[in-house]
Amino acid sequence: xxxxxxIAYDGSHFRGWAxxxxxxxxxxxxxxxxxxxxxxxxxxxxxxxxxxGVHATGQVAHVDIDDEVWAAATRPxxxxxxxxxxxxxxxRIMGVLGGYSDVAVxxxxxxxxxxxARFSAVWRRYEYRVADLVAGYDPLERHRTTSVRxxxxxxxxxxxxxxxxxxxxxxxxxxxxxxATTIRTLLEFDWRRDGDGVLVANIKADAxxxxxxxxxxxxxVAVGEGRLDEEDLVALRDAGTRTSExxxxxxxxxxxxxxxxxxxxxxxxxxxxTRARRVLG
Amino acid sequence: xxxxxxIAYDGSHFRGWAxxxxxxxxxxxxxxxxxxxxxxxxxxxxxxxxxxGVHATGQVAHVDIDDEVWAAATRPxxxxxxxxxxxxxxxRIMGVLGGYSDVAVxxxxxxxxxxxARFSAVWRRYEYRVADLVAGYDPLERHRTTSVRxxxxxxxxxxxxxxxxxxxxxxxxxxxxxxATTIRTLLEFDWRRDGDGVLVANIKADAxxxxxxxxxxxxxVAVGEGRLDEEDLVALRDAGTRTSExxxxxxxxxxxxxxxxxxxxxxxxxxxxTRARRVLG
Numbered sequence: 001x002x003x004x005x006x007i008a009y010d011g012s013h014f015r016g017w018a019x020x021x022x023x024x025x026x027x028x029x030x031x032x033x034x035x036x037x038x039x040x041x042x043x044x045x046x047x048x049x050x051x052x053g054v055h056a057t058g059q060v061a062h063v064d065i066d067d068e069v070w071a072a073a074t075r076p077x078x079x080x081x082x083x084x085x086x087x088x089x090x091x092r093i094m095g096v097l098g099g100y101s102d103v104a105v106x107x108x109x110x111x112x113x114x115x116x117a118r119f120s121a122v123w124r125r126y127e128y129r130v131a132d133l134v135a136g137y138d139p140l141e142r143h144r145t146t147s148v149r150x151x152x153x154x155x156x157x158x159x160x161x162x163x164x165x166x167x168x169x170x171x172x173x174x175x176x177x178x179x180a181t182t183i184r185t186l187l188e189f190d191w192r193r194d195g196d197g198v199l200v201a202n203i204k205a206d207a208x209x210x211x212x213x214x215x216x217x218x219x220x221v222a223v224g225e226g227r228l229d230e231e232d233l234v235a236l237r238d239a240g241t242r243t244s245e246x247x248x249x250x251x252x253x254x255x256x257x258x259x260x261x262x263x264x265x266x267x268x269x270x271x272x273x274t275r276a277r278r279v280l281g
Numbered sequence: 282x283x284x285x286x287x288i289a290y291d292g293s294h295f296r297g298w299a300x301x302x303x304x305x306x307x308x309x310x311x312x313x314x315x316x317x318x319x320x321x322x323x324x325x326x327x328x329x330x331x332x333x334g335v336h337a338t339g340q341v342a343h344v345d346i347d348d349e350v351w352a353a354a355t356r357p358x359x360x361x362x363x364x365x366x367x368x369x370x371x372x373r374i375m376g377v378l379g380g381y382s383d384v385a386v387x388x389x390x391x392x393x394x395x396x397x398a399r400f401s402a403v404w405r406r407y408e409y410r411v412a413d414l415v416a417g418y419d420p421l422e423r424h425r426t427t428s429v430r431x432x433x434x435x436x437x438x439x440x441x442x443x444x445x446x447x448x449x450x451x452x453x454x455x456x457x458x459x460x461a462t463t464i465r466t467l468l469e470f471d472w473r474r475d476g477d478g479v480l481v482a483n484i485k486a487d488a489x490x491x492x493x494x495x496x497x498x499x500x501x502v503a504v505g506e507g508r509l510d511e512e513d514l515v516a517l518r519d520a521g522t523r524t525s526e527x528x529x530x531x532x533x534x535x536x537x538x539x540x541x542x543x544x545x546x547x548x549x550x551x552x553x554x555t556r557a558r559r560v561l562g
Contacts, residue, residue, distance in 0.1 A: 008420050009420050010423070100428070136387050137375070137385045138289055139383045140289070140338065140425055142291070142382075143421070147381070
């Protein structure tokens with residue numbers, strides 16, 4: 001059986017999502033917790049492999065569990081009321097992780113037929129938080145907000161962000177990787193100033209290439225400072241090569257907030273398409 | 282001259298506000314930073330002496346600085362534009378504290394005649410955050426939110442909180458201290474569920490006795506769980522003795538958000554009144 005996990009974490013003290021020997025990662029921490037409960041190997045497949053320091057409120061993963069292993073692990077304890085084994089699993093993982101853990105399984109559920117956390121996903125949404133001199137510096141938000149020593153023009157940033165939307169080659173905003181395409185569909189990209197003055201970017205795409213969000217928000221901050229303008233960002237994108245005209249911003253401001261999946265009846269079809277495209281692309 | 286400092290901190294890694302030998306405290310950290318800049322002793326007087334683990338977004342303090350010391354410390358550096366020395370002071374403190382510090386001086390300003398951060402204050406406002414099973418657990422908010430494993434009834438909690446408002450002896454909700462009165466005027470006390478589902482208490486009083494906010498919110502959580510009701514909280518208050526019927530909640534959920542001062546022309550008068558009352562009381 002396949003279980004979907006909805007996951008949140010403060011990435012500050014993780015070396016990213018992906019399991020690595022001798023390093024504390026989100027995948028490693030969760031797999032170790034599940035293995036303690038299942039007394040059996042557990043491998044997570046994830047929608048967004050976040051980098052070191054990146055946070056999540058809406059990460060999605062799945063794990064395949066043998067029926068007998070599952071039945072043994074989620075059996076209600078003697079004297080406890082029988083409850084939904086899927087709920088029991090989430091609670092047991094949280095029990096192993098301990099109180100006030102920096103990673104949480106917010107929900108476990110039976111995955112619908114054909115669901116694959118990675119290959120079924122149709123879009124990912126991130127949020128990036130920047131505190132400028134208008135917002136001021138708030139120590140309680142420092143772990144998930146990047147500070148810049150300037151006063152930023154949010155209207156210019158918002159206009160510049162929106163001008164980049166669409167199906168394009170984002171090579172200028174990606175850290176190159178040999179086997180990966182940099183053609184992506186940017187579905188949403190906008191900026192607002194929140195109630196506390198912090199600038200928040202909302203950014204949604206079918207998928208992101210490496211460091212793409214942090215490069216795009218860095219380019220927008222250069223616009224907010226008046227060093228670049230909307231036309232520059234489009235021209236840089238169309239030139240297709242990396243530039244030093246803007247900074248790739250720090251991981252601390254970045255949070256994966258949501259992953260989109262098609263309706264259950266279209267799931268299997270979607271996963272097939274994605275796999276085929278990745279192979280061709 | 283007297284400088285007012287508006288201060289924010291994440292209390293997680295501080296042993297409270299008040300300076301203590303060999304312990305990291307907010308007062309100690311800020312005084313050390315100021316002394317490096319002033320090359321002279323600096324003593325802070327604060328509105329709310331917060332306990333270990335308690336946070337602040339709106340803490341207020343003052344420091345008295347000798348005119349010559351001030352002039353030397355805030356002189357614009359060679360080649361820098363002359364700017365308001367009061368602004369320069371806040372920036373220099375932040376420079377000494379370093380990037381992404383867990384304490385921040387958000388503003389420094391010249392204190393009006395008669396201003397005393399402690400004795401002029403007419404009220405203090407705190408916020409307390411509780412995540413129940415409805416809100417779920419968010420690792421990114423764990424440093425400033427207390428988790429409870431129950432579903433809480435916010436309407437009952439709000440009604441119970443409001444029933445405690447007024448001038449009363451709050452001995453039942455205070456940790457006793459020999460020389461301190463427990464008679465306080467509770468000006469506001471209410472609960473709401475925020476957008477993210479977290480329960481937030483707003484609580485404002487002329488002053489608070491020791492652990493009073495954490496006891497009051499603990500009593501309200503017992504109401505939210507259905508273990509106590511509004512009448513119980515009033516009866517407990519009027520009985521005037523400490524009880525084990527509710528828990529004093531953890532410091533992590535508590536933030537000092539605002540301190541109220543009278544209009545400048547009434548400041549000196551207010552400080553005199555407070556000092557007189559403290560001596561009599």
